[in-house]
Amino acid sequence: GKDKIGFKLGWNVGLAFIPAGLAGFFLDDYIQRFYNRTCVANALIVGGIVLLVMEYFRRRNNQHFKDLYAMSWTMALTIGLFQMVALWPGFSRSLATIMGGVCVGLGLIQAIRFSFLLGLLTSLVATGYKFLKNGSEILMLMDGSTCLLGIAVAFLIGTSTIYSFFKYLEND
Secondary structure, eight states: OHHHHHHHHHHHHHHHHHHHHHHHHHHHHHHTTTTTTTHHHHHHHHHHHHHHHHHHHHOOOOOOOGGGGGHHHHHHHHHHHHHHHGSTSSSSSHHHHHHHHHHHBBBHHHHHHHHHHHHHHHHHHHHHHHHHHHHHHHHHHHHHHHHHHHHHHHHHHHHHHHHHHHHHHHHH
């Protein structure tokens, strides 16, 4: 609470979460209809094309990038609006938020860092919501110790992967 820069970053992450969080909450049942092979395959294809186009323009653009800690609330909200695209089943949440970060003027590394922080919050809230909504069904299919073991293994592997990824980015 005493670090103003950290507080501002936390505030921006929370603000960026709001659009997709609200849309996901209110449209969850509608979105579930699109969990089929065709919609997911189309999202993967569109995401791949978007990634290629974004990388092409990013390499051609030699602008001075904004610092992650100098983000305005409007930049954070815009990234949050980009995250809403990831409600399309199969479209990468990371791609959507990194694309949003680059579009508002963050450098690629800064956009990836913000996407990671936003992903932590989004994943935590979405998992909690799904567990509150469907937790009894989940626990009927498997016991609690299996769920806890899965969470622990996913946390350890995810943490080590993220650590390695950021080390790679720092050396690139």
